[in-house]
Amino acid sequence: MKAILIVLDSVGIGAAPDAVAYGDVGAATLQNLAVATGGVNIPTLRSMGLGNIPGLLAGNSDILGVTAVEEPLAGWGAMREVSEGKDTVTGHWEMAGIKLSSGFHLFPHRYPAFPASLVSEFERRTGRKLIGNKAASGTDIMEELGEESMKTGAFICYTSADSVFQIEANIDVIPLKELYSACVTARELCDPLKVGRVIARPFRGKPGSFKRTEDRKDYAYLPDYPTVLECLTDRGISVYGVGKIEDIYSGRGITESVHAGNMADAQKEVVRFTREREDGFIFANFIDFDMLYGHRRDPVGYAKALEQVDGWLSSYLPVLGDDDILILTADHGNDPTYTGSDHTREYVPLIVYRPGEQGRCLGVRDGFYDIAQSLAEFFEIDSMPYGESFL
Secondary structure (H helix, E strand, O other): OEEEEEEEOOOOOOEOOOHHHHOOOOOOHHHHHHHHOOOOOOHHHHHOOHHHHHHHOOOOOOEOOEOOOOOOOOEEEEEEOOOOOOOHHHHHHHHOOOOOOOOOOOOOOOOOOOOHHHHHHHHHHHOOOEEEEEEOOHHHHHHHHHHHHHHHOOEEEEEOOOOEEEEEEEOOOOOHHHHHHHHHHHHHHHHHHOOOEEEEEEEEOOOOOOEEOOOOEEEEOOOOOOOHHHHHHHOOOOEEEEOOHHHHOOOOOOOEEEOOOOHHHHHHHHHHHHHHOOOEEEEEEEOHHHHHHHOOOOHHHHHHHHHHHHHHHHHHHHHOOOOOEEEEEOOOEOOOOOOOOOOEOEOEEEEEEOOOOOOOEEEEEEOOOHHHHHHHHHOOOOOOOOOOOOO
8 A cells, every 4th residue: 555646846737826925926837838838738637637627726727738527537626835935845844744834034135145144154164165145047147157166166155036045066176075065064054044945056067068967955944843754654654755855854754765866767766666665655756847947937848848747647557556546746836937937826736546436526725734634544644733634
């Protein structure tokens, strides 16, 4: 008996009711990218009920090319995030049972973004200068300051609309191990501020041809109380993390982890765990949507990634055992047609598939933590503090 939770990173399905507070009115990742590309061809997700979901959401349009079906193969619904924020950690924590009463600290977009005391202590402890010190797109600031960083040996540090302290370095100049060590230092310095994540952003190459590597690593703030992952492992139920899951939860509640750096590798590991493990919780993040296409405002690439996942799902569903459950959702939106380069505050889809079981409407869930409560019921452990099970 296995539960598989796959986070389609940033695949939102329409502006949340509080989108105005985040400057995201009109954002709708799936709907807008479908219009921008002339429609998306994702028959497996359509058969599971994805096209039925927009009808539940007031003010949000249908997904071009993904119409509703009369008898979906899976349970279908949507979830609204209740915690403050629209970042990776907030979304993943909430679906693991954590409710953030106040959001993570956001650095200002003006220069300098980081407090002088943090900068000076970071430079003292790492022995390297910090350049950047502003909100920026990671690829843009890599091109802007990459050459200077190579000449001076300085770390490129920047933030975004999320609660992040990001550190870039050309690992042919600054070794990867040293970049990771600098991130550990930054994590310690950022903890008193309650910063959501410190992120290592390694790259290689020469000016004009810089390219990120797949050695990214996230260093997350630790939650104040146990997630469902820890509750499961405390009861002897194995938890298998795929992708950046281990980083998001700082390794807590993870039995075994594979740090897949791209979606194709993550898919292979999900299949492997599903075939080789008789029971347990498989938790995977499919990062390409957000990392490669959302932030870079590439609706064509985003649509192609959706179609690839749809094809993969058609071959994956038969791998599931009769007692297994598959949950598909997202952690936030990242509308590739929207202004800027940041995440968008949106509803996220909820698709719940159990082999041989007829799909049904799961409604609009008030809180991502309904996933944690459902996992607690599925594995027959004590209830979580928040949420209602959709099983």
